[in-house]
Amino acid sequence: MITIEDFSKVELRVAQIKEAKEHPDADRLLVLQIDLGDEQRQLVAGIKRGYSPEELIGKKVVIVANLQPATIRGVESNGMLLAASDDNTIGVLTPERDIALGSRVK
Numbered sequence: 172m173i174t175i176e177d178f179s180k181v182e183l184r185v186a187q188i189k190e191a192k193e194h195p196d197a198d199r200l201l202v203l204q205i206d207l208g209d210e211q212r213q214l215v216a217g218i219k220r221g222y223s224p225e226e227l228i229g230k231k232v233v234i235v236a237n238l239q240p241a242t243i244r245g246v247e248s249n250g251m252l253l254a255a256s257d258d259n260t261i262g263v264l265t266p267e268r269d270i271a272l273g274s275r276v277k
Contacts, residue, residue: 182237183253183276185266186212191224197244203227203252207236208273215248221261233264233276 186205194200194215201224203214214234235251242248253264266274 180237181235183233184236185231185270185272185274185276186234186236186250187272188227188230188232191222191227193219193224194244194246196246200244200246201227202246205232205234205250206272207234208271212249213247214250214252215243215246216252216254218252218254218261218263221254221256222263227263230263231266231270231272233266 184207186207188203189206189211190204192202194202199217199219201216201219201222203216205212205214233253235253238249238251240247240249255262255264
């Protein structure tokens with residue numbers, strides 16, 4: 172269990188996927204260019220089994236914005252896309268309503 176103070180350190184924000192392509196060295200990863208409203212970033216996400224790059228373009232998603240950058244199979248990732256999965260399906264978390272890019276999820 173974590174405390175509410177621990178959870179409040181996680182900065183969840185709304186972003187829009189501007190570009191998506193297959194990772195050059197991984198079968199399950201996509202490389203995403205996202206717009207947070209005030210900045211652009213690159214993320215690497217393990218969602219390829221659920222989405223083609225083309226169907227992600229323009230989709231608003233929720234990301235962890237204050238995660239330390241990581242290099243994943245040779246490609247830098249500056250955040251984490253939130254998604255849920257089970258044995259058969261993967262789905263990215265999206266805001267139900269049209270909300271401004273960069274908005275905090277609380």
